[in-house]
Amino acid sequence: MNKVPITVITGMIGAGKTKISNRLIHGIKGSNCKVQVLVYYPDTITVVEDISTKRQYRKLPHQEQPAKLITTQEQLISEMISYSKEKQPIDELIIELAAGIPPQFFVEELFQSLEKDMLDKTFYIQSIVSVIDAQHFWFDYTSNHYVIYTNDNDRMEHTFAEVMISQIEFCSHIVINKCNFISKESLDETVSFIKKLQPKAQIIFSADGQVASQTFHSVNDVDLHQIKSNIGWKLELKNNSSTLNLVEKFGINSFIYESHSPIQLEKLEEWFRTFPSEILRSAGYLRTYSEAHGLELLYFSQVGASVIIETVDEHCTDTTARSKVVFFGFDLKDVEVTQQLNQCLMENNNINQTVV
Structure with a gap:
């Protein structure tokens, strides 16, 4: 039995993560593969936007197929164990992270959980994808928006800029989405800064979440040590x-x-x-x-x-x-x-x- 590839997708609100998931599902379905999408959104995370600068979001697109909402790592692993059984096998797994999650901690914990539960024999992480909203990149980076993390009695706050930096620096692929909404000069400026932050990630340009399903395919696990070493x-x-x-x-x-x-x-x-x-x-x-x-x-x-x-x-x-x-x-x-x-x-x- 071949190991099931996992694509982890991260990005801020409105970047287009769901649209890209839909494109990937559509492309993978064309090859008669069974795909499962999990949306990881812990109850401990709250995204707060300054009402004076909050932008209007379009209605989120529906998933091509029902996505399961996961709120804990334990629930995530339990779900993956069920897929590893012969009764409901899958050919590919897409995990879409909530906007405020720094991907490094999630992925490292996922790696440890896969080894602990011996799921590394069934699954492997083929790519960590950071989706960038080219139209609102600098708006979010310089905004007063922040993310609240609560754990028992602890409470931490990170600005949107901090979360965006973590998502860009720790990834294998960067999708710069909504390129059609800004000028070439503005796009080039944004790309130049992103390349400074993470010069080794593969960059994909997209107008409306249009990404080919094979873009992120790999036969090997992502090298976490290499990704951390490649930070700008x-x-x-x-x-x-x-x-x-x-x-x-x-x-x-x-x-x-x-x-x-x-x-x-x-x-x-x-x-x-x-x-x-x-x-x-x-x-x-x-x-x-x-x-x-x-x-x-x-x-x-x-x-x-x-x-x-x-x-x-x-x-x-x-x-x-x-x-x-x-x-x-x-x-x-x-x-x-x-x-x-x-x-x-x-x-x-x-x-x-x-x-x-």
Whole structure:
């Protein structure tokens, strides 16, 4: 028995995930294959849109065939177990994720569940597809919309921009949908930025969810380690290009800030208050010093006005010698940003005095 391929589809509200699922079902049906669609929408996720900027959505298209709503990973695995039995076998599985789900956590948990329940002998993930709404990409990216995640007594919020970044950076294919609604120049600008975020994913252009069913077909599991290694800022660090890197004529560029001296977090927080608006995305590692922890390396991630700084895991020891941060944005002034960050550095004698 051949293993059943799984296509995971993610994207924001109105991007066209359901239409693309319909196109895929229609194409696959033409080959006399039985397809099942699962819509994964946990009760713990709520999408909130600012009423002053909320756009009008067209009525969602009906699925080509009834899709099953799944709200938990346990329910998802239970459903897949039923498909693995001879009574109701399927030839392909499409999992459409709710708008606010970061795909990396979902896919990694799915991989673990497949191995745990020995379903990896029956299923494999052939593609992770991120659907982009070309018409409203910058509207969503710069909006005040956000997603609420609740778990027991915990509550977290992520902006649309943060969720969009996670969906673009962690995927094997990117469908840029609704290309017919914007100018070629606007489309090229959007594509240039997306390629900076995830340069290795296959890009497919679509006017109205028109995607050929064979587009995402693969005979092998997606390589999660490879996808994470191919994220744009990680590749920039690997290539180690500290000079300003221009992308064609659209003003989208990147550069790497690097320093052996530790950064003082208090000064860095002050800098965030006047963060240059030209910076759209930055990520990397910060070498810092504190009385409590001494010298340490922290992971840094910024999307719009949102900044995350957390302890680096054990797999990032190759960058412990210095701070290295990649910046992406429009018409970046690398010299000015470098000077501003240099003002956040600690002097060696300050460190010695603190140690004493």
